[in-house]
Amino acid sequence: MTKPISSKNLPDEAVSRFKEALGAGNFSTDPVFCDSYAMQPFHKTDPGCWIPRPMAVALPGSTEDVQAVVKICIQYGLRYKAHSTGWGAHGGPGYDNVVQIDLRRMNNIVEWDEKNRYVVVEPYVNCAELQAEAMKRGYNIHIHGAGSVCSPLANATSHCGMGWTGISTSTSSRNILGVEWVLPSGEVLKLGTCGSSGRWFSADGPGPGLRGIMRGWAGADGGLGVFTKMSMKLFHWAGPKETRVGGRLLDLEVEKPDNFRIAVCAFPEAKAYADALLKIGEAEIGFLQCKNPVSLLFSGGMPRLLRKIHAMPNTKKLLDAFRYQFQFMIAATSELDYQYQNQCLNKIVDDHGGILLDTPAALNSITYWSFVRVSVPPVIFRMGGNFFSAFGGDEALDNCMEQARIGEEIKRQFIARNACFDDLADGAWSLIYENGLFGHNEELYAFDHRDPEMGRQLDDFAKACTQATVEHNLGGGGFAFFKGGEVHDLLGPSMSNYHIWQRRIKKALDPDDLSDSKYYISSD
Amino acid sequence: MALEEYRRDMEGCSRCSSCKWVPVSQIKSHRFSQACPSISRYNFHGFAGSGKLMLGLSLLDKRIEMNDSVADLVYKCTLCGACDANCKVYRDDIDIVEVIEEIRAACVENGQFFAEHQMMIDDLKRENNVFGERKEARGDWARGLGLKDANSQKVEVLFHAGCRFSYDEDLLDVIRGAATLILDAGVELGIAGKAESCCGGRAFGMGFRGQAKNFAEDMAGRVKSSGAQVLLTPCADCYGAFQYAYQRMGVDLGVRVMHISEFLGGLAAEGRLLFKNRVDRKITYHDPCHLGRRSEPYSGPWKGNKLLRHSSCKRDGRKGVYDAPREILRSIPGIQLVEMERIREWSWCCGAGGGVWEADEELSEFSARERIEEALASGADALATSCPWCERNLRDAAESMGARMEIFDVTELVTRSVEGE
Numbered sequence: 001m002t003k004p005i006s007s008k009n010l011p012d013e014a015v016s017r018f019k020e021a022l023g024a025g026n027f028s029t030d031p032v033f034c035d036s037y038a039m040q041p042f043h044k045t046d047p048g049c050w051i052p053r054p055m056a057v058a059l060p061g062s063t064e065d066v067q068a069v070v071k072i073c074i075q076y077g078l079r080y081k082a083h084s085t086g087w088g089a090h091g092g093p094g095y096d097n098v099v100q101i102d103l104r105r106m107n108n109i110v111e112w113d114e115k116n117r118y119v120v121v122e123p124y125v126n127c128a129e130l131q132a133e134a135m136k137r138g139y140n141i142h143i144h145g146a147g148s149v150c151s152p153l154a155n156a157t158s159h160c161g162m163g164w165t166g167i168s169t170s171t172s173s174r175n176i177l178g179v180e181w182v183l184p185s186g187e188v189l190k191l192g193t194c195g196s197s198g199r200w201f202s203a204d205g206p207g208p209g210l211r212g213i214m215r216g217w218a219g220a221d222g223g224l225g226v227f228t229k230m231s232m233k234l235f236h237w238a239g240p241k242e243t244r245v246g247g248r249l250l251d252l253e254v255e256k257p258d259n260f261r262i263a264v265c266a267f268p269e270a271k272a273y274a275d276a277l278l279k280i281g282e283a284e285i286g287f288l289q290c291k292n293p294v295s296l297l298f299s300g301g302m303p304r305l306l307r308k309i310h311a312m313p314n315t316k317k318l319l320d321a322f323r324y325q326f327q328f329m330i331a332a333t334s335e336l337d338y339q340y341q342n343q344c345l346n347k348i349v350d351d352h353g354g355i356l357l358d359t360p361a362a363l364n365s366i367t368y369w370s371f372v373r374v375s376v377p378p379v380i381f382r383m384g385g386n387f388f389s390a391f392g393g394d395e396a397l398d399n400c401m402e403q404a405r406i407g408e409e410i411k412r413q414f415i416a417r418n419a420c421f422d423d424l425a426d427g428a429w430s431l432i433y434e435n436g437l438f439g440h441n442e443e444l445y446a447f448d449h450r451d452p453e454m455g456r457q458l459d460d461f462a463k464a465c466t467q468a469t470v471e472h473n474l475g476g477g478g479f480a481f482f483k484g485g486e487v488h489d490l491l492g493p494s495m496s497n498y499h500i501w502q503r504r505i506k507k508a509l510d511p512d513d514l515s516d517s518k519y520y521i522s523s524d
Numbered sequence: 525m526a527l528e529e530y531r532r533d534m535e536g537c538s539r540c541s542s543c544k545w546v547p548v549s550q551i552k553s554h555r556f557s558q559a560c561p562s563i564s565r566y567n568f569h570g571f572a573g574s575g576k577l578m579l580g581l582s583l584l585d586k587r588i589e590m591n592d593s594v595a596d597l598v599y600k601c602t603l604c605g606a607c608d609a610n611c612k613v614y615r616d617d618i619d620i621v622e623v624i625e626e627i628r629a630a631c632v633e634n635g636q637f638f639a640e641h642q643m644m645i646d647d648l649k650r651e652n653n654v655f656g657e658r659k660e661a662r663g664d665w666a667r668g669l670g671l672k673d674a675n676s677q678k679v680e681v682l683f684h685a686g687c688r689f690s691y692d693e694d695l696l697d698v699i700r701g702a703a704t705l706i707l708d709a710g711v712e713l714g715i716a717g718k719a720e721s722c723c724g725g726r727a728f729g730m731g732f733r734g735q736a737k738n739f740a741e742d743m744a745g746r747v748k749s750s751g752a753q754v755l756l757t758p759c760a761d762c763y764g765a766f767q768y769a770y771q772r773m774g775v776d777l778g779v780r781v782m783h784i785s786e787f788l789g790g791l792a793a794e795g796r797l798l799f800k801n802r803v804d805r806k807i808t809y810h811d812p813c814h815l816g817r818r819s820e821p822y823s824g825p826w827k828g829n830k831l832l833r834h835s836s837c838k839r840d841g842r843k844g845v846y847d848a849p850r851e852i853l854r855s856i857p858g859i860q861l862v863e864m865e866r867i868r869e870w871s872w873c874c875g876a877g878g879g880v881w882e883a884d885e886e887l888s889e890f891s892a893r894e895r896i897e898e899a900l901a902s903g904a905d906a907l908a909t910s911c912p913w914c915e916r917n918l919r920d921a922a923e924s925m926g927a928r929m930e931i932f933d934v935t936e937l938v939t940r941s942v943e944g945e
Contacts, residue, residue: 028568032579032593036570039578042538049535053587059567086569087540104567109554128548129557148548149541248547248613248870251842303616304832375548378540378614385536385617385831448831450535 010056014076018058021068026059026105033057037092037100041386043482044089045462047455052093054081054100061105063180063188063228070226071186073099073514081516082226084123084151090159090221090482094518101226109133110229116201117234118177123153123227128373140237142169145429145442147377157181157227158219160392160478162440164290164374166433167281169235171394173215174434176203180229181214184510188228200231213505216498217394218481223520224509238287238331245369249379250301256368259332260287261342266325267354273324274401276352280328281436283348285341287331288371291430294322295423296444299383300376306383310422323426329371384421384446388458389429390465392478397432397439403474404428407443410464419457420447442479470494485521527580527626532830533618534581542614543573543607546870556865556898559606561873561891570597573607573620580627595636598627600887603729603878604813609841609869616838617830621818625772628731640883641730648735652721653687654882662690663717665699669707672714678751679714681706681787682779684743686759687722688912694919695912701939702758702784708942709796713756716746725765725814728773730879740765740775747777758784758935760911761877763845764814771822783815785849785910785934792855799941802858805930807937808904809850809861810895810918811871812911817841841869849910849934856941864895864902872898875921876913892921899929906930908937 010029018027028034031053038053055078060066066082073080082101083091093100103123109130110120114137121130127141128148134141141152144161152172155161157179161172169175178192178200191214194200195207203211214224239257246253256262267273280286298306298319309316328345332338349356359367370376380387391403408425415422427444445461447454466480466487477491485499492499499521506513507523517523542548544560551557558564563572570579579597582588601624608620631637647656665685672679683706689699706713724739743766747755755777757763766781791797820839846868853861866872875881875891895918899907907922907929909915919931 026567030593032582032588032591032597033568033570035582035588036568036575036578036597038587039537039581040539041535042540049537049581050585050587057568085541087538102567102569104563125554126545126548126557128545128551129554132551132557133554148551149545245549245552248549252549304834307832369549373549373551378538378542381538381540381614382616383831386538450532 017072029056040089040092041449042088045459052096054093055097057100066182066226081222084154090519094516118231120231139234142175143374144172148374153230165288167286167289170433175233178203178231182226184225184515221519223517252365254365254369256364261330262359262367264357265349272352278436279348283344285344288329291326293426294319300379303382385448388445389479390443392442393476394438395475400439400441403441406468530623534577537577543611547613552865562601565890590634602873602880604873605818609817612840632731638883657691660718674714674716674750675719680712681754682750682752683715684757686762698933702935709791723762723765728769737773755779755781760812760815764819767819789848799856801944803940804858805906806860806904807906808899808902810909812914816844817869819844862902864898874914874917876917892917896922908932908934
């Protein structure tokens with residue numbers, strides 16, 4: 001049983017100031033209210049589901065409110081941590097006595113600029129809402145891999161953001177065209193053209209272009225102030241402006257447009273898979289490319305059966321034959337475009353000894369709309385109740401393939417000792433983006449954090465993957481960064497000592513370390 | 525089952541926030557994407573389904589004490605089940621609604637509930653209805669209709685009007701019209717009149733398990749003695765109680781339970797109900813929570829790991845009554861049915877349930893006004909529903925908003941089509 005928490009009391013004067021700034025109904029120090037921000041079992045590597053309970057929760061409704069909260073925190077020396085939709089331990093307090101800033105009242109789509117192809121959003125708008133509105137205008141957005149229930153602003157400004165359509169929409173950090181940022185000093189900074197002209201079409205100037213400092217590769221996960229608005233790219237949408245949708249997920253009923261093709265491309269071995277992907281990138285075809293492992297697809301519909309896979313060796317072999325497969329979607333803008341993309345895809349798959357399986361008509365609904373809306377990700381919880389993701393550095397595709405190979409080796413050991421569920425050790429979730437310029441790979445790990453032994457061994461898996469990253473030069477630390485400073489100190493020396501620069505940035509912007517840096521890096 | 529029995533459900537929450545929105549595959553706009561009235565109004569995470577799972581776990585782990593704040597979080601909730609249905613798009617092993625109900629039961633055990641709820645329970649004890657109206661007047665709505673007295677005669681169909689239809693004078697014509705339709709179709713219909721009492725569903729939802737069970741057992745006895753084959757109700761709230769809450773309490777009615785929309789649909793299919801007259805309206809249909817997702821039968825507690833629970837044992841909202849009322853509306857000449865964005869198992873709640881209508885007028889009105897705005901956005905000039913509580917709350921909201929939106933019970937439209945406007 002968890003011990004009762006004794007939290008430091010906020011000075012009455014500070015409480016009064018918070019309530020004056022936000023309205024009494026938008027600030028609470030009540031332990032009952034605060035404790036609902038203290039449970040974050042996802043991406044938490046130590047056992048159990050509780051994280052430190054915030055000492056207070058603030059619900060700002062505007063940038064001015066956020067500024068006021070940050071300034072009050074500075075005045076009273078209080079740590080704070082902002083989150084948007086707030087999925088994962090990295091969105092909550094890393095320490096005791098933190099003020100949790102919940103941005104859910106900042107829920108506006110601020111501006112559409114279709115001519116310059118951007119949209120400006122506040123933190124709590126989620127990807128599904130934004131995509132629905134964008135499609136009405138003939139556009140689409142990049143949706144990151146966590147899925148469309150999450151905030152695009154939080155992901156793009158503060159986190160890693162690869163997504164299923166990365167081949168055509170890149171990754172979240174490359175979709176930012178400007179931000180409004182409440183710095184740890186409480187000042188507001190607008191990046192790029194927004195800082196000079198008020199128009200949000202470029203994050204890199206003219207005007208202050210601090211995108212690298214703002215988020216670097218992995219994002220500061222709330223460790224460098226609070227982002228209150230973001231402009232992001234709009235992409236052409238080749239589908240209809242309105243889609244009639246019946247059902248929710250496995251029961252979806254949607255008509256796939258004729259100019260879309262959905263297929264599974266499977267290859268006999270890893271090299272052919274990777275070479276084909278690079279060729280696809282060169283050919284500049286495709287709307288969506290993503291390797292959702294067979295186990296993930298299977299667990300969405302038949303999680304109970306997958307848990308018995310160890311007792312079905314022949315079925316296991318059959319599924320294993322699809323280890324080197326990815327899902328691919330063409331969204332053509334014309335008949336000629338459709339023909340071109342199809343012919344390229346057919347030839348590339350054929351040239352690499354692969355097979356190309358078009359989605360059966362019966363599965364068109366679920367594949368088409370689930371993939372476009374990126375509505376599947378939470379399904380991975382269905383297998384074990386929780387999952388973890390390791391590696392995740394964006395690197396050249398060959399490096400990503402190595403991540404996948406080593407990740408499988410490590411995971412087999414954990415499957416063997418029942419520390420996680422048997423997903424055929426094929427947990428590699430991977431894709432290319434920007435036409436193959438980068439690759440991405442994550443080793444998914446399905447477990448049940450309610451099982452004490454599984455919970456205990458998760459940290460061992462995370463450490464093993466981080467250690468392998470160093471030993472095998474697997475590049476960016478990816479999700480290892482969730483461990484904060486200790487991992488940066490481990491990985492930094494092999495990557496141009498970036499951790500030293502990161503600390504300098506933190507020290508320059510937040511010398512008192514008030515913007516909770518548990519999942520980023522401290523200034524000392 | 526006690527709260528402790530749901531520990532794994534509560535610990536299992538991944539905090540993905542799927543409980544706050546309609547299923548992402550069904551999000552059609554930014555404006556109407558929210559699913560939960562409670563978190564939409566009060567914003568702190570504790571008001572969301574996920575937050576209530578954490579609340580329950582926090583109580584179990586003794587991280588917090590049972591106090592007014594707990595009651596505030598758990599009772600400022602319409603218990604509409606949207607969180608539960610949306611969570612179950614992804615999860616097999618979490619029953620949010622059942623957890624909320626268990627927290628409420630624990631609140632009652634510890635004396636932590638709203639004064640208005642105690643008043644309702646007192647009214648129930650005294651007058652057998654949730655309004656404290658005279659129990660002798662319960663069957664007055666049927667005066668002169670020629671319904672059988674189920675207390676003294678055997679009946680084929682026992683008609684349970686429910687508290688709202690029995691006492692809300694604004695809805696008197698609705699309930700009389702509905703009963704008349706059935707009688708005119710040649711069905712032998714009986715009521716218990718002043719012996720009818722509350723179904724107990726509201727008491728169950730508020731956590732007053734003892735009171736709820738008393739009413740449920742009373743109901744079961746009345747049904748049995750009537751000899752009815754069918755228990756028919758025009759009230760979605762009662763229907764949900766019969767289908768779900770009674771099974772949770774272990775009370776078996778032993779008869780087929782039907783909502784009036786299902787029953788009228790059957791009569792129409794048999795040609796016993798003819799929609800002769802046009803009803804020229806552009807109508808949108810509001811799914812009552814207790815006719816839809818919350819009416820799914822309860823198949824008993826799952827023993828063991830819910831990750832291994834078969835989907836047929838998972839109440840995910842899909843097995844509610846959604847098509848029967850829509851089929852009736854489509855059958856009425858002149859009606860153009862247009863759908864709102866949030867429908868069926870991902871429907872938005874009217875705000876009248878879960879004890880909120882009784883104790884949190886602000887949330888109740890907020891939820892109803894939101895629904896009226898959604899109905900207006902659909903282009904409809906009228907809204908039809910199948911629950912007197914929804915009808916009451918939505919009528920009041922439309923009136924206070926000055927909205928040009930007529931509110932109907934589906935049976936009213938049937939009456940107009942059968943008898944002429």
